Amino acid sequence: MQFIDAHLVDDLPLARLAQVAGVSRWHFQRQFAALFGLGVYEYVQLRRLKRASLQLAFRPQQSVLDIALDCGYAGPEAFARAFRRQWGQSPRAFRQAPQWHDWHYVYLPLYTLRNRIMTALPDHQPDIVERAPTPVAVLAHRGDPARLGETIRQFIAWRKRQHLPPATHATFNVLYNDPYTTPPADYRIDLAVACPHPVEPGPEGLSAGELAGGRYAKLRYVGSDDALGMALRTLYVDWLAQSGETLRDAPLWIERVRFFPDVPEHEAICDIYLPLV
Structure with a gap:
């Protein structure tokens, strides 16, 4: 594979x-x-x-x-x-x-298969870093993950109108739960882009937000999102248990460094930020 x-x-x-x-x-x-x-x-x-x-x-x-x-x-x-x-x-x-609904459920068995078989995870420990607060523009997705593609298209359209390309304005996902284990109606994710100036309203519904500053465990992950959930579980279960660190009451988020489909899926890069006290 x-x-x-x-x-x-x-x-x-x-x-x-x-x-x-x-x-x-x-x-x-x-x-x-x-x-x-x-x-x-x-x-x-x-x-x-x-x-x-x-x-x-x-x-x-x-x-x-x-x-x-x-x-x-x-x-x-x-x-x-x-x-x-x-x-x-x-x-x-x-x-x-x-047809995003059909697309999602065609690829769901493929995700399950690859997540079970392909277990290549980061072979290094996370770094403990300090982050300054990051002002962002946020588009919230709530509900069936099969409709996430529609939200992503709206997010991209807004960014293009505001001239906020990924090359100069970082892209983030705030992860509240797992799309493959959460009831579809309860699924939640925020799409965000670094945006230092006021957020201009539009039909897509973006709003101003902030990624909180503070201490984070930062782990670089290279590869398909199919195994991202496994990397997150490894960070939570294996690393956190022996680290002596305490989680902050905040969701984790990731920064998209190299995007699939701009690069092959196995070459995509994201940095995972786990908030710590």
Whole structure:
């Protein structure tokens, strides 16, 4: 799975993947399906189409052709056929009106699978740091995580109008609970961007907020969000228990340093900030 993540734009014939796994191609395809509940080609296509769908939804400046090539397809026709089979929408129709509810529940089994199998976690201890208060503009998402994509699109649209690009204005997520273990109606997350000037109102509903200053345990995590929850549990359960530190009564938050789908999912970077007394 790690090899596939790192080579999604390459040709991935069964023989090559079997060689990486160290078994014959006949045994490999049977073992993969038995372990993971889907065929290897189906898995590869789901990974490719996940990145492609997010590029379509969140990166309107990228052409459909560039997205197709970036995700390992020979051209737009093959990409469009695969995309339509998966979603029942053409790539351009998805870009205009993504069916987020369907998207979320198609990828939920994939998240569960990868979270169980792929356990690569940070191999270092967090740093204890002092943070100054950070003024931010906040867009709150409340309710079904399957609708989070809609909120992200609104957040991006507001940032573009206000000229607050990620390259110069840091992006944060305030995490109140786990989307995969929380009842959908109770799910809560804040999308935030560093914004030192007054927040201008708009139809998206952003408001002024602040990430509190103080002491934090800061842990850098590199990789897919699929295993982010496991990294958070490791921080809470393993590190905190032996650290002698006490949690502050505040939610943790993360800073997005390198974004998927701008980079491959396994190269995404975020810094986790756990508030301490």
